[in-house]
Amino acid sequence: MKVIAEGAASGKIILMGEHAVVYGEPAIAMPFAATKITATMQEASQDQLTSNYYSGSLAEAPANLLNLQNLIGKLRQDFDAPPVDCRIVSTIPAERGMGSSAAVAVAVTRAFFAWQEIPTDQARVLNYVNGAEQIAHGNPSGIDAAATSGQQPVFFQKEQPLEPFQLNLTGALIVADTGVKGKTRDTVQDVATLLRLQPEKTRAAIGELGQLTRAARIAISDNQPATLGELMNQAQTLLQQLSVSDASLDHLVQVARHNGALGAKLTGGGRGGCMIALAKDRHTAAIIANQLENAGAKATWIQELGVCQYV
Incomplete structure (x- = not known):
C-alpha cells in the first residue's frame, strides 16, 4: 500500500445527438481534458472527504454525496482497506452536463487502486463507476463513465453497446x-x-x-x-x-x-x-x-x- 496515491479523470461533452438519443438515435460524447478532476487518497483514522463542495466526515456528508459514500465503502469492503482521507480537486463545473459525477467516481476509483497497488484495467474501473452512477442518476446510460475515463469519442445508441472510435481530427x-x-x-x-x-x-x-x-x-x-x-x-x-x-x-x-x-x-x-x-x-x-x-x-x-x- 502506498502512503498516498492519485487518480484523475477528464470532463466530457456531448458533441452531437442531444435529445434525439432519447428516441433511439445515436449520440457522440467526447472526453474533454481541458476540465478534469484529481483525487488523492491516503490512510486515516476514519473516512474523510475534502472537496470544494463538502469537507468533513464522509459518514456525515450530505445526501447528494451518497454515490461517493457507497463507492468508497464498497472499494474498502472489497479489498479490506483501512479508512481513507480522500481529497478531490475539480475544474469541471457542476450541473453543466460535463460529466462531473462520473468523473469524480473515475478519479476516486483510480486513486484507490493506485493507493492499494491493485492492478487494474478500464473494465474494472467502470464496474465501480457505473455502480456509483446508478446511485447518482438512477439508470445511467454509461456514456458519462466511458467518456470521462477514456481517450476516444464514444458513439452511443440506446440498447446498443458503446462504441469508442478514433479521434482523427485537427482543430x-x-x-x-x-x-x-x-x-x-x-x-x-x-x-x-x-x-x-x-x-x-x-x-x-x-x-x-x-x-x-x-x-x-x-x-x-x-x-x-x-x-x-x-x-x-x-x-x-x-x-x-x-x-x-x-x-x-x-x-x-x-x-x-x-x-x-x-x-x-x-x-x-x-x-x-x-x-x-x-x-x-x-x-x-x-x-x-x-x-x-x-x-x-x-x-x-x-x-x-x-x-x-x-x-
Whole structure:
C-alpha cells in the first residue's frame, strides 16, 4: 500500500445527438481534458472527504454525496482497506452536463487502486463507476463513465453497446459556460410534449439529428473539421426547433460563429449549461474564447483535438 496515491479523470461533452438519443438515435460524447478532476487518497483514522463542495466526515456528508459514500465503502469492503482521507480537486463545473459525477467516481476509483497497488484495467474501473452512477442518476446510460475515463469519442445508441472510435481530427474545441444551470429534465419533457402535439415535424427533426450524428462520426474519423462544423450548425438549428436552446445559448453560438468558428451549438440538456464551438486551430480558438467571455460567458475552456493531446 502506498502512503498516498492519485487518480484523475477528464470532463466530457456531448458533441452531437442531444435529445434525439432519447428516441433511439445515436449520440457522440467526447472526453474533454481541458476540465478534469484529481483525487488523492491516503490512510486515516476514519473516512474523510475534502472537496470544494463538502469537507468533513464522509459518514456525515450530505445526501447528494451518497454515490461517493457507497463507492468508497464498497472499494474498502472489497479489498479490506483501512479508512481513507480522500481529497478531490475539480475544474469541471457542476450541473453543466460535463460529466462531473462520473468523473469524480473515475478519479476516486483510480486513486484507490493506485493507493492499494491493485492492478487494474478500464473494465474494472467502470464496474465501480457505473455502480456509483446508478446511485447518482438512477439508470445511467454509461456514456458519462466511458467518456470521462477514456481517450476516444464514444458513439452511443440506446440498447446498443458503446462504441469508442478514433479521434482523427485537427482543430480545437471551445466550451463556454452560460452561467445558467441546465434544465435537462424540463427540456426532455418538453420535447416529449412537442412529439405528442406535432408528431410528424418532431419525428422528422429527431431523425435528422440522428443522421447528422452518423455523418459527424465519419467527419471525425476522416479529419474533416469544416464538414463537422457545418453538421454542428445544422444540429443547432434543429435543437432550436425542438425548443431546447435559449437566448443565452443562441447568443454565444452567434458570437462564436461571427469570430471564426467552423461550427457552434449547445451541448447537453439545453436552456442554459454550456455551448461548444469548433475552431480550425488553437489561435482561432483563443480569439473565439476571448470574444465569448466578452459576450457574457462565465468561463471558457479550450482543448486541442487529435492524438497529440494525449501524448
